[in-house]
Amino acid sequence: MIIKNKAIVADDWTVLRLQENEAAESVHVAAGKVIMPLKVWQAQCDVLQQRKEIGVWLASDERPEELKGDIEKFAVIAVDFPKFSDGRGYSIAFNLRARLGYTGELRAIGDVLRDQLFYMQRVGFDAFAPRPDRKIEDTLKGLSDFSEVYQTSFDPKLPLFRRVQRKGSQAESSQ
């Protein structure tokens, strides 16, 4: 199960992670819906792009620009959080959405926990694969921690000061 578009849904993608003895050039990518490492995609894209549905994931030290030109080919792009405290994935997601114009599913994988979900959705993630030892129902609650935010990111498109009419000092207006 994953969280997608703010609901818990079944998921039929598998995430391929290279084992120590496997190489990006030679690893076998099973048939079906696979989210593969960027390096595997880069090494085997000639063959893999024949497939109907493909997914790719970026490590936190990889650059989203590497996918430039290929963006349209993916049904899913995932960003891996090796530790929840590694915040590079937030900028990767923002750049994928805002700079590279990616509009498909953007999934957070790895150390994905409730208390980071609200931030993740704001930079452009719309799907989350929470860490399996956590109750997904609890994790889902993280999406609604706040009902208002100050600044723009991927979501919302406008900062608070452009979205609403905020009042200045009462002292000032009464003068």
Add this chain to the structure above:
Amino acid sequence: MYRYDEYDQQIVDERVRQYRDQVRRRLSGELTEEEFLPLRLQNGLYMQIHGYMLRIAVPYGLISSQQMRMFAHIARKYDRGYGHFTTRQNIQFNWLKLQDTPDILADLASVQMHAIQTSGNCVRNITSDEFAGVARDEVVDPRPYAEILRQWSTFHPEFAYLPRKFKIAISGGQEDRAAIYAHDIGLAVTKNAQGEVGFRVLVGGGLGRTPIIGTEICEFVPWQHILTYVESILRVYNQYGRRDNKYKARIKILVKALGIDEFRRQVEADWADLKDGPGTLTNEEVDRVASFFTDPAYEPLLDHDSKLNEFKADSRSFSHWLQRNVRPHRVPGYAIVVLSLKKPGNAPGDATAEQMDFVADLADRYSFGELRITHKQNLVLADVRQKDLVSLWQEASVQELTTPNIGMLTDIISCPGAEFCTLANARSIPLAKLIAERFEDLDYQYDIGEITLNISGCVNACGQHHIGNIGITGVEKKDHDEWYQVSIGGAEGNDSSISKIIGPSFTFHQVPEVIERLVQVYLRERTEAERFIDTVRRIGHAPFKDHVYATDFNAQEEEVADKHSVAPAHYDVPYYSPRF
């Protein structure tokens, strides 16, 4: 000052609710300590030696009397009757229980305060000039921009898990009073030749293990673009700042590694498509926020009150106080008063609940109900009528808040040190007390003149020792003693510099004598009107070093028995504490 509207209040209230649930989950074991740690840190909650320490944000150091009374309430109800004002204009309470912290945050939210992002690897409290809005040399009032940056950085989704903490300071005077050269981003709000407002942007300053003075990345960013420009700096840092070694993770290391030109190129490449985008500030928003920082209802008054001069002639202590702790105000007939939290014998920056209530009353009666906290750990009443100075001085003296030592040797900046902090190698506060007592004689202090002395208990430099004219750093405990390095030549402000260590380290009880010897060299070598720092710069370190190490230190050391006494920890150690 700024007042919350329904949006600000809602965000802070929702934070209290979120945090309360996080604490509940931690206490029930649902969250591991490792997972809870960054959550509590982003809320200013540290596990220290005695228990939990909560750091509460005082945005850009500005606080109302009502908020100050809330600090007094927290000190009494949840702590041990006092709080500690910090070098980043915040306040810390040292003796809290985790279970109480959600209620404390709820109490704070009721007076428009919070502890959001006072720690953790995120954008911290924005600090500013304690004389903003009232200083005579002010070019542009930084407070509206500080508030705009506060809102922008609060829960910024992309920058909550940076490689390391991130500190922004902003000043708007000709003289920098916010140590902007010692921050990850330093902003000087100014005007260009056309009279347009903008920011000189410094980046990569910071203290800690690798002290570096910030470098200019842009001479003038027009005010409309400041949020997007700062966003681009943070995005480059978030992606490329080192995460493999926490001691090399600050932005200063990245800027140094790339070089300022390459760093600037990357920032500007990122900024190119944000510029003029929705994050661009509007006139309406700046005007709205600025409407909270208009002048209070000043009376038309004249400078040079005759009664004041009479009293000055009569009272030497009042005259000293006037000279040292009262600063000129841009409005005739008004004055800026610095209330000293540095009475020799007291812990620098500490205030009791009684003092907090008392200064809140003073603010109500003498300064339009507002106070400021300075990064030098004192308090400021910014708008006092000159004709009230005598009565204010008399009242504040009763509460020991008028020690006339601002900018003098006993106006010591000090971190909490090893009695409280798990990082510290040595105690800071007792050393500050020892030095202050040694130099308590005011005539001697006035002869020495302007000097800054900053103490940190370790290399992390919370006491900003690198930018003190004299800096003291706790380096280790060995041979049943605490050892400190002494450095000289540091300064903050427009002519910021990083101090240099004079030589091998000293024991706790040797340090006051070291200071004495440094001062002797200065008094011997100075030319007329030369400050300590000027003499150091002119003659270099060698004469100071030679004199300090020329003769042995007196072997006799008093009070050896209580050398390692720390405040007793009457604290129920919680089972979930990571330290026990």
